[in-house]
Amino acid sequence: MVADSSRSDSPRTRDAPARTPSAPRTVAELVQAQWGDHRTALKHQQTVLTHHQVAGAAAARAALLGELLPPGAEPHIAVLLDNVPEFPLWLGAAALAGAAVAGINPTRRGPELARDITHTDCALLITERAHLPLLAGLDLPLPPERVLTVDDPAYQELLAPYEGARPDDVTGSVLRTGPGPRRTPDPTTRMLLYFTSGSTGAPKAALCSQGRLAAAGRSLVGHFGVRTSDVHYLCMPMFHGNAVIAGWAPALAGGAAVALRRRFSASAFLPDVRHYGATYFTYVGRAVQYLLATPPAPDDRDHALRSGFGTEAGAVDAARFAARFGVRLVEGYGSSEGGAALQRTPDTPPGALGRPAPGDDLAVVDPETGDELPRARLDPAGRLLNGDEAIGELVNRGRSAFEGYWRNPEATAARTRGGSPGGAGAGWYWTGDLFFRDPAGFFHFAGRADDRLRVDSENLAAAMIENILARYAPAVGVAVYAVPDPVAGDQVMATLALADGTAFDPDDFAAFLAAQPDLGTKMAPRFVRTVAALPVTATNKVHRVALRRAGFRCPDPVWWRPIAPAARRPAARRAPTAPAPSAEYRRFADDDRAALLAQYRDHGREHLLDR
Incomplete structure (x- = not known):
């Protein structure tokens, strides 16, 4: 089916400003x-x-x-x-x-x-x-x-x-x-x-x-x-809110066109963009990493794309994408349910997602008490100095656009619990996402609420560690998540997707970690799994549940940093100078796995490996 686009008798056949965005309400x-x-x-x-x-x-x-x-x-x-x-x-x-x-x-x-x-x-x-x-x-x-x-x-x-x-x-x-x-x-x-x-x-x-x-x-x-001359390229699945809300809806409201890709394909991305004359696209999850993993070509900037809009690309990959393809990626934040959103402004610093829209009352709070947490303190290198007290859940304490879940009053109530009765629903809107707020008032994403790690009594956020590991050049994708410690709390595990033909060099990775000024003392992964590609969901988000449940019991190669016996004592009894885990990584062998699983059994924590 091909349209007759040769008509010129209508005044609306020529390029025009976008439709007035304030008139239609539906x-x-x-x-x-x-x-x-x-x-x-x-x-x-x-x-x-x-x-x-x-x-x-x-x-x-x-x-x-x-x-x-x-x-x-x-x-x-x-x-x-x-x-x-x-x-x-x-x-x-x-x-x-x-x-x-x-x-x-x-x-x-x-x-x-x-x-x-x-x-x-x-x-x-x-x-x-x-x-x-x-x-x-x-x-x-x-x-x-x-x-x-x-x-x-x-x-x-x-x-x-x-x-x-x-x-x-x-x-x-x-x-x-x-x-x-x-x-x-x-x-x-x-x-x-x-x-x-x-x-x-x-x-x-x-x-x-x-x-x-x-x-x-x-x-x-x-x-x-x-x-009206724009073309929005929809390569993310339309059964997900990203493609419809961030791709189709603005094209409809602005009188632009949409170009459809049946399913996302990194290799077909640029050919499609050129064929359709696309000027804008949306992304979620690891789509940007897949695009960066394609072989560079001299004509990588031969296209009409102006911008991309999405989530989870990260500052490092956004900079790489701009340098290679000449396209600005705008990392946005808005909960799928419409309960909270941040607006990026020209003065938003690298790594931050922006400030609340005018009239919104967003805050970072303790998920247990609802108390607003202190602002973050950052050193000159950008290292978060008080993550344990500054990282909490983002809530909207004002009126939100959240409209509930279909036939699920319990889940709706959980999203709108507590807080002031003046807000939407029964109270505040709880996003389920971790953030911290810098002294200038900008909000920084720190991961999902279930991606929080507690290592040696210190709270860490997986997303912050991922942003650092994303700088490791041999890796085209990174995922960080918690595995339970055999005694108490968690340990950090990372999965690295390596570029084709690249072998993991444990010494090179250890040297990379040592050179990162904003890598906290508890952030270095104890376990490193290497894969050809990160497992993802249908919407290209990393399948963290699968990674977390597999842990170090996965079929892929795993390296680890053994911990000296003296460092295995509970934190409360540990001397200030207790030895840290080795800075060197070595292959995690079958006998290592057997010995470690025995520790879990000895401490009654083996069941936590399947959480």
Whole structure:
């Protein structure tokens, strides 16, 4: 399907400033605004659609949805697709109709996948042939006729009667109160139910309204200066909030185009960017590290990209990316649930994520007491001197945009516990993320709440150690996490993904650590695992749970720094001059593993290795 882009009779065919970002309050209004706009809106392989065509296609699907949705059913649509054109078309359809989309993760399997569809009360499932095997034999909560396969001819037959639908004719097609007329979607109308990845338990479906999604899009239009000539490259999975909230929404709000990649590919990234003329992309997790691991080429800067926006790249890799590709990466912070956000300003120092938006009341607090913690003290080298007292959980003590989790009041209450009754929900919004705040008021990310390490009675944050180890040139990816100490607390373990053909040199790594001025005395990893690539989740985030559970019992090579017997005494009885672990690394052998496991058994801590 290729759009006719040769029309010039409309004043909106030429490049223009981004749509006024302050007018539309809902996603439905943004989709309606596409009608009559004949500039390019969507690109995927050989498919090119205009904004007008996208709005028409969304209207047709909204009309079909109005016919297929059973009376009294929740207006929820499960979308089990890769990044193909049908995904944004159904997002637009849901917005017009007043329905909500639940993005289904295709890496989930069996009962877990069925549970996600059942939990979100989806009355319709949109999928493609490639994913049909995932559904075989599952006990789904909907009949076969409400499972639509977008690349099946029967799907086009279903859509055919609605192809002439206009956005205004179908708006609110599923929003009826009894036999009366349908109502128009408003800012509170549910738009997304997207699953948050957790380390334990079933994923939670966070709610996002049309108003919040439209506001996020408008905000990013202003922040990045989105133009109607821009092309947003969506290579992160659209079942995750990053691609929809940070990629699709600002393109829709600013009148820009989106270009879709079915699944992220580091080797295809630059060819795609050049082919589509992409100017902006989003990323999460290790995507930036994968791009940096591709072989450098003389034409690495031959593209139109201006910026990338995402999380977890880190200051070191962001600088490497800018130096190699000439693209500025903007590390942002905003909880998936919308409860807290930081804004980057021109004076934000390296390593910091910014300050709160005007009117927000963000603080770093003790997760046990809720007391605000002291500001960080940094030495001239940037080393955090008081991490034990300055690192805590980031909370929003004011009114947040968090809208809760679908059918999970316990999880919703846990996010909004305590604090002042004047805030959203029952109290403050707790992010689950560790931060510290510097003397100038800038917030610095220090890891997830479950990534805290306690070594010799000192609290450490995994993210801070990762930022230091990321400077180690042979490593293209780094993950730091806790393994339990045989006696008390934790020990630091790091997994290094090494560049192709690179062997781990323990002496070189020890020398690197010794040369880092901001590496605290407790931060050096006791265990180092080397891999070809870090294990990741479907959203390219490091699979820390898998790393933590494997620990030093993994099949990959592990090096370690043995600890002298005198240093094994509990911290309370240790002399100030007690010997530290050896600075040298040696291969962790089978007899080392056996002896260490015996220590865990002797102290009754062997069960902690499986946490």
